[in-house]
Each structure stands twice: as structure tokens, then as C-alpha cells.
Amino acid sequence: MAGRASPWPLRLLMVLLTLAASLRLSHSKDVDVLLKFKERLAPNGGDAVLRNWVAGSTPCEGNVSLWTGVICDSGDVYGLQLEHMKLAGKLSIDVLVDLPVLRTLSFMGNEFEGPMPDIAKLPALKAIYLSNNRLSGGIADGLFKKFRSMKKVHLSHNQFTGRIPTSLVGLTRLLELRLDDNNFEGPIPDLRQPGLYLMNISHNNLEGPIPAGLSKMQASMFEGNKNLCGPPLDISCGSSQAEPSSSSEKLSPALLVIIIMIAIGVLLAIIGVIFFMLRRPRKQMEPGLISHSITRKIGPSDAEKLEQGSVESSGGAKKVAKEEHGKLMFVKEGAQRFELQDLLKASAEVLGSGNFGSSYKAVLFDGPAVVVKRFNKMNGVGREDFQEHMRRLGRLSHPNLLPLVAYYYRKEEKLLVTDYIPNGSLAHMLHGRGGSNLPPLDWPTRLRIVKGVARGLAFLYEELPMLTLPHGHLKSSNVLLNDSYEPLLTDYALVPVMNQTHASQIMVAYKSPECAEGGRPSRKSDVWSFGILILEILTGKFPANYLRQGRAGTDLASWVNSVVREEWTGEVFDNEMSGAENGEGEMFKLLQIGLGCCEMDAKKRWDLSMVLEKIEELREKENREEGSSFASEGQANTSKAMTEDELFFSTNN
Known part of the structure; x- marks a missing residue:
């Protein structure tokens, strides 16, 4: 009997060990693939910008990227975003075929030369971004035949020649196509994808009628192609465009000079009128x-x-x-x-x-x-x-x-x-009410604000998966309150278009502990900003007060930790926060969530999904009959000393 079968717990253990070994092998393979790819990058194999791509480390931990430019999904490499890194040479992606979960590639804003890389070897790709490089030559007509899920193709600002591949017609899920500022010639393929909302083929050498499926696009998407005709352009197909020039050749030189001088005079008069009209609004x-x-x-x-x-x-x-x-x-x-x-x-x-x-x-x-x-x-x-x-x-x-x-x-x-939102910002409601008649925010309102901010942040994470910092500048002055005191996030997702040096000096996410230690921001940098915001809402203290004193941005979290280290005490809460009857326990739970977001070690810091789940469980009141009072009437609140001028003009927090 003993030799017939292993007990089921032993078999389960063997299965788990096999799965774990398989995962380790898979992640190790991802490392090998990425390091081989790095070796082929110039200059110096990308060492100048990909310093943390080293053997013995791992690129992904769950959905968190630990390597520069790597996009992660459940521990796998989902994409590469190596943009504006001055990478050069020939772009070869053959080695990436061994990344089974790879779905998006972006090498925009580099100095890659040579032909179009053979992306057909990666048929599972959903997006390819190669704009603003020096790629050249023709593109194989059948390059896109094998793709079934491709949604975004960006090849603008290169030196591609020849005809636009007709295999693009078969990309039924295509949403964005950027081919502008190249040297494509010939007709435009008959693109009829129903979801295609962005299509730019301007500044090429294309000719012939614009396909009917593209006739509703903006005319600017076709400009710079002298021989295109049909809607949305105001050029009728079949009309002769040579007649005006041929007739002008019959005019005498003297008459031509007179016509040119008259035209210049009219043009100067028009410019004068326009200048006069433009000057008028300033006085109003x-x-x-x-x-x-x-x-x-x-x-x-x-x-x-x-x-x-x-x-x-x-x-x-x-x-x-x-x-x-x-x-x-x-x-x-x-x-x-x-x-x-x-x-x-x-x-x-x-x-x-x-x-x-x-x-x-x-x-x-x-x-x-x-x-x-x-x-x-x-x-x-x-x-x-x-x-x-x-x-x-x-x-x-x-x-x-x-x-x-x-x-x-x-x-x-x-x-x-x-x-315009009349109620203004959360920062104004917490710190800048001054002598106004506005009542202080009570506990139910503050909890509603925290929940709304968490939902808005989670939405940004879901809708902008390609961004390292879906918000990047989360602080109380960038949370507005509508008439019902529901929060509205503003100044979000601006990191990709900001001057990076300026962003690193000013934007809140770049003040997270990992950035302060010389590292790079990650999605958990947004979580850190959210944690500071939660502590600000609960304590009524303004984080910038500490920054102006030259201390680290995490001092608010350090102060909270110092107060509650020995004993969880209500002294930490804002003494102007009313409506807290029977809610002290829920407040402490939210305080713990805020501290979980403010872990110095980003690896120990909570994920946004966990934060959202914990926050949604909070209620305005506890399930108990009586609450306890915790606000001290004489407690000083240093944040209330902040002037309105500091509040609205300061962007260093």
C-alpha cells in the first residue's frame, strides 16, 4: 500500500515547488534576454543610462519595475520604454523574441539608424513607438501581416522611403498611426478601421485620392503632400493645378513687377489692420x-x-x-x-x-x-x-x-x-481659510475626500499603464473640491511633457525617499505622495513647513510615527476635525494606511491596489455605542500659521 501513491500533501508540495522553480527559471530567462539586448545598444551598450540592468538582479517585482525603462506585469516584462536616452546604432530586436509577455516597445527620441527593425518576429506586440530617430529605407509591404492585436504604430520623424505597407489595412484593432515627417511616396492604403482616431501622414511625398475611410480626419493630418486630393482637403481630384502657372508665363516682366508690388502693398495693409485689431483686447x-x-x-x-x-x-x-x-x-x-x-x-x-x-x-x-x-x-x-x-x-x-x-x-x-471650481483646493480648506466663514472639514468629509482621491489615482493607473508616474504631482493644492466636497485631481500625468530637470526639482513624486537617495521614481512614488496627503488630511499639518526648514519630505510621516510609537493616541489628529464621534477607530485605521504608503523602503511600501481596498473598507463610524474624545483644545497647529500667499504660490512641496 505504501508504494502505490504519495500522500496528497506531498504531491501538492511537489507541484508548488515545480511551479516556483518554473517561475525562477522564467524570470532568470528574462534577465538573460534583457542583458543580451543591452549589449547590442550603443553607445557603450547603454551603460550610461541603464546602470541598474545588471546580472544577479531582477527587472520586475510584481507590477513594480526595478530596472530603468522596463514595464512590468505580474512579474513579467510587459514592455520596454527606452525613450530620449541618446541610444544609437542599428536597432536589433531579434533577441526579444524570448520575452513571451512582451506587448509594447518604445524607442522614441533616440539616434537609431538603419532599416526598420523586423517587428514581425514579435507578433504579440500591441504598440510600437519608433518616432524621432534616424531610421531609413523602405518597409516591407507584408511587415504587419502577422499582427492581430496591434493598436498603435508610431514611426514619425524618421527617413523612411517607399510606399506605406498595405498590410496596415489588416490591423483591425488599429487606434493610432503616425507616419508623418518621412519620405513615403505613392498612394495611401485603404484604411477603414472603425477605431482609428489618430492618423497622421503629413509631410511625405504621397499622391492620389485620400481613401473614403479617412475623409473625416483633420486636413492637417495630410498637409505637406503636394499631390494628394479629395476630402478633407480642398483639392478636387482630377482638377488641373498647372493652369495658373502657365497663364502667368504669358505676362510681360513689367506687368509681373507691377502685380507683385501691388500684392506687397495689400499684404502690408492687411498686416497693419491685423496688428491694430490684436492690440485692442489688451486695453480691455x-x-x-x-x-x-x-x-x-x-x-x-x-x-x-x-x-x-x-x-x-x-x-x-x-x-x-x-x-x-x-x-x-x-x-x-x-x-x-x-x-x-x-x-x-x-x-x-x-x-x-x-x-x-x-x-x-x-x-x-x-x-x-x-x-x-x-x-x-x-x-x-x-x-x-x-x-x-x-x-x-x-x-x-x-x-x-x-x-x-x-x-x-x-x-x-x-x-x-x-x-473653474469655486470651492478651491483642499490645501485652502485645510490651511488657508483664515478669517473666512467656511467651516473646517469634518471627519466624514475628509474620509470621502480620501476615498475620491484613491479612486481617481487608481483610474489613472489603469488608463495610463505606460507612464511611470500616472500622477506625479499629487498634493493638497492639486486636489480641488466641488460643491459637494468631492475631490477632483488636477495637474496629473504631466511628467511625460515636462522638462525633466525641472520636473525632478519641483514635482512631488520626485521628493520620495528613493529619489532623495539618488534613485529613480516609480509608481510607488505616487503612493508615497498619497500617503503624505492622507497624513496631512488627518493631522491638519502642512508638509511644506518641513521642507522650508530644510528637512526631508517624509518628516510629516516621521512626526506621526514619533507620536504613536509608544501608544496609539488621538493627539496626532487635527483638533479642528469635528464629527468624529464613534469614528476614532476608523481614523486610526486610515492613519495606518497613510503610514503604509510612507514606508521609506519602496519595496515594503503598499501597492495602490491594497491601499484602495483598505480605504474602501473604512466607515464614518465604528460599530460601537460610544466613542472617545481625543482632540485637545489647546493643541497648537503649526500649519495654520501658513499664509495664503505661501499656500497658493509655493510649488516646492
């Missing part, structure tokens, strides 16, 4: 401004900065799309449309001014009140990538996100337009 901005205790009027210099337009060129040969030059571009569905001139004419006030730029409230004539934020350090990407990212943000919709309404692009300065 100053008289109608709304007074406010922390605002100042917008003067002519501010209006001038808003009014100025610019044309960014690439090598002096490309121009900004006509309909986008000098215009606000709307990304929010159903938003009331208005022009930049409407903003210049509007009654306005300055809400804040900091290292990112200034924020204005503009009350449009017979229209809504909006907030215009001017960013002068948003030069992380070029015009096309900036516009694409803004459109991506415009598609986000969640009850706890403040939607982006519109944007305005200049090379050195950008404007982002959002709705």
Missing part, C-alpha cells in the same frame, strides 16, 4: 478684473504673453498646421468653444504664480469661468507628441478627475484650460 483686460485677497490684476505684459503666437519649425522646412496656429485646441467633448481672444477680453484674476508658471481665472462674456494655467517648463517633447499626449488626457473621464478642456501650444510656453 485691466478695468474689469475681480478683486481678491490673494490676486492681482493682469497687466499688459501678461496679456502680451498670452497673445503672442509662434511657429515651430523642424529644420526650417515644416510649419504648424494652419488651424492650430494661434488657436485653442479643445479636447473635452461637449465643451463650450471659445477663442484665445475671448480669454484676453475676459475679466480675469491671478490665482497663483510658481515655478511651473501662473494660473488665471477668466470669466468669459456670456460663458463659463475657466482656469488658464501657463507652463513655461513644458519642453519635454516636440509639438506632435505634446498634442498627442493632450488628446490622450482629454479622453480621460472620471468623477474624481478635473478634465482638461483645451490647450494652446507655443514652443516655449503652453496653456492648459480647465473648468
Whole structure:
């Protein structure tokens, strides 16, 4: 009997050991593949930027990336995002075929040369980003035949030649196609994918009629191709474009000179009228401004900065799309449309001014009140990538996100337009009420705010999986409160378009402990920011007070730990927080969650999914008959000494 079968516990143990060994083998194989790929990168095998790609370590821990540029999913390598790293040489991806879960590749903004890499060897890819390199030559017509789930193909700003591969027609799930600024020629393939919302083939050498399936795209997506015709272009297919030039050849030289001089005179007159009209709104901005205790009027210099337009060129040969030059571009569905001139004419006030730029409230004539934020350090990407990212943000919709309404692009300065929220920010409600009649936030409201912030943050994590920092700048002044005190996150997902040096100095996630020690931010850097926000909401203390004293940003967490180290005591809570009857136990639970988010060691720090689960379990009251009072009437609250000017103008926290 003993030799017939092993007891089931032993067999279960053997199965588990086999699975564990298989996982270790799989992860070890991922390491070997990535290190082989690194060796083929130039210069110096990517050592300058991929220092933590070393043997003996692991690239992924769950969904957390431990190696630069690696996107992880359940411990597997899901994607590579090696952007703007000055990598050069020939791009060979053959070795990556041994990464079974690989779904996305991005090598944008490098200096790779040579032909298009053979991505057909990776048929499970969903997205390929190769824009802004030096790749050249033709692309095999059947390159995309094997793909069934490909959604995004970005090949813009290279030197590709020949015809656009007709195999793109077979990508039934295609959402984004960027082929602009290359040297493609010939006709456009008959693309009819129902989900294709972004398609840019401008500045090539394409010819012939535009397929009917693309006729509803913006005309700017086809500009720079002299021989294209049909909708949405105003060029009828079959019409002769040579007649005007041939007739001009019959004119005498003297008559031509006269015509040119007349045309120059008319042009100068038109420019003079336009200049006069553009100067008029500046005088209308100053008289109608709304007074406010922390605002100042917008003067002519501010209006001038808003009014100025610019044309960014690439090598002096490309121009900004006509309909986008000098215009606000709307990304929010159903938003009331208005022009930049409407903003210049509007009654306005300055809400804040900091290292990112200034924020204005503009009350449009017979229209809504909006907030215009001017960013002068948003030069992380070029015009096309900036516009694409803004459109991506415009598609986000969640009850706890403040939607982006519109944007305005200049090379050195950008404007982002959002709705105006009268209640202002959470920071103002916690620290800047001053002598106002606004009541302090009670415990049920604070708990509702924490839950809303957690849900909004989780939504960003889900919708923007390609971003290392789906928020990046989470702090109380970037949490607005609507009429029912529901939180609305703002200034989210801006890291990809920010000047990286400026972002690392200013944005909150870069002040996490791992960044302070010289490391790189990760998704848990956002979790750390959320933990500091939770502690701020519960204690009423403002984290920037510690920063201005030259101490580490985690001092608020250290202070909480020092208070509760010996005994869990109610002294840690804000003494202005009312409505806490029978809720002290739930407050302590939230305090523990906040401290779990503020673990110094990112590996020990809680994942956002765990944080959200724990927060959703919290209630306003405990299941007990009587609560205990814990607020001390005489307790000093140093954060209340913060002035409104510090609150709204400081961006160093």
C-alpha cells in the first residue's frame, strides 16, 4: 500500500515547488534576454543610462519595475520604454523574441539608424513607438501581416522611403498611426478601421485620392503632400493645378513687377489692420478684473504673453498646421468653444504664480469661468507628441478627475484650460481659510475626500499603464473640491511633457525617499505622495513647513510615527476635525494606511491596489455605542500659521 501513491500533501508540495522553480527559471530567462539586448545598444551598450540592468538582479517585482525603462506585469516584462536616452546604432530586436509577455516597445527620441527593425518576429506586440530617430529605407509591404492585436504604430520623424505597407489595412484593432515627417511616396492604403482616431501622414511625398475611410480626419493630418486630393482637403481630384502657372508665363516682366508690388502693398495693409485689431483686447483686460485677497490684476505684459503666437519649425522646412496656429485646441467633448481672444477680453484674476508658471481665472462674456494655467517648463517633447499626449488626457473621464478642456501650444510656453471650481483646493480648506466663514472639514468629509482621491489615482493607473508616474504631482493644492466636497485631481500625468530637470526639482513624486537617495521614481512614488496627503488630511499639518526648514519630505510621516510609537493616541489628529464621534477607530485605521504608503523602503511600501481596498473598507463610524474624545483644545497647529500667499504660490512641496 505504501508504494502505490504519495500522500496528497506531498504531491501538492511537489507541484508548488515545480511551479516556483518554473517561475525562477522564467524570470532568470528574462534577465538573460534583457542583458543580451543591452549589449547590442550603443553607445557603450547603454551603460550610461541603464546602470541598474545588471546580472544577479531582477527587472520586475510584481507590477513594480526595478530596472530603468522596463514595464512590468505580474512579474513579467510587459514592455520596454527606452525613450530620449541618446541610444544609437542599428536597432536589433531579434533577441526579444524570448520575452513571451512582451506587448509594447518604445524607442522614441533616440539616434537609431538603419532599416526598420523586423517587428514581425514579435507578433504579440500591441504598440510600437519608433518616432524621432534616424531610421531609413523602405518597409516591407507584408511587415504587419502577422499582427492581430496591434493598436498603435508610431514611426514619425524618421527617413523612411517607399510606399506605406498595405498590410496596415489588416490591423483591425488599429487606434493610432503616425507616419508623418518621412519620405513615403505613392498612394495611401485603404484604411477603414472603425477605431482609428489618430492618423497622421503629413509631410511625405504621397499622391492620389485620400481613401473614403479617412475623409473625416483633420486636413492637417495630410498637409505637406503636394499631390494628394479629395476630402478633407480642398483639392478636387482630377482638377488641373498647372493652369495658373502657365497663364502667368504669358505676362510681360513689367506687368509681373507691377502685380507683385501691388500684392506687397495689400499684404502690408492687411498686416497693419491685423496688428491694430490684436492690440485692442489688451486695453480691455485691466478695468474689469475681480478683486481678491490673494490676486492681482493682469497687466499688459501678461496679456502680451498670452497673445503672442509662434511657429515651430523642424529644420526650417515644416510649419504648424494652419488651424492650430494661434488657436485653442479643445479636447473635452461637449465643451463650450471659445477663442484665445475671448480669454484676453475676459475679466480675469491671478490665482497663483510658481515655478511651473501662473494660473488665471477668466470669466468669459456670456460663458463659463475657466482656469488658464501657463507652463513655461513644458519642453519635454516636440509639438506632435505634446498634442498627442493632450488628446490622450482629454479622453480621460472620471468623477474624481478635473478634465482638461483645451490647450494652446507655443514652443516655449503652453496653456492648459480647465473648468473653474469655486470651492478651491483642499490645501485652502485645510490651511488657508483664515478669517473666512467656511467651516473646517469634518471627519466624514475628509474620509470621502480620501476615498475620491484613491479612486481617481487608481483610474489613472489603469488608463495610463505606460507612464511611470500616472500622477506625479499629487498634493493638497492639486486636489480641488466641488460643491459637494468631492475631490477632483488636477495637474496629473504631466511628467511625460515636462522638462525633466525641472520636473525632478519641483514635482512631488520626485521628493520620495528613493529619489532623495539618488534613485529613480516609480509608481510607488505616487503612493508615497498619497500617503503624505492622507497624513496631512488627518493631522491638519502642512508638509511644506518641513521642507522650508530644510528637512526631508517624509518628516510629516516621521512626526506621526514619533507620536504613536509608544501608544496609539488621538493627539496626532487635527483638533479642528469635528464629527468624529464613534469614528476614532476608523481614523486610526486610515492613519495606518497613510503610514503604509510612507514606508521609506519602496519595496515594503503598499501597492495602490491594497491601499484602495483598505480605504474602501473604512466607515464614518465604528460599530460601537460610544466613542472617545481625543482632540485637545489647546493643541497648537503649526500649519495654520501658513499664509495664503505661501499656500497658493509655493510649488516646492
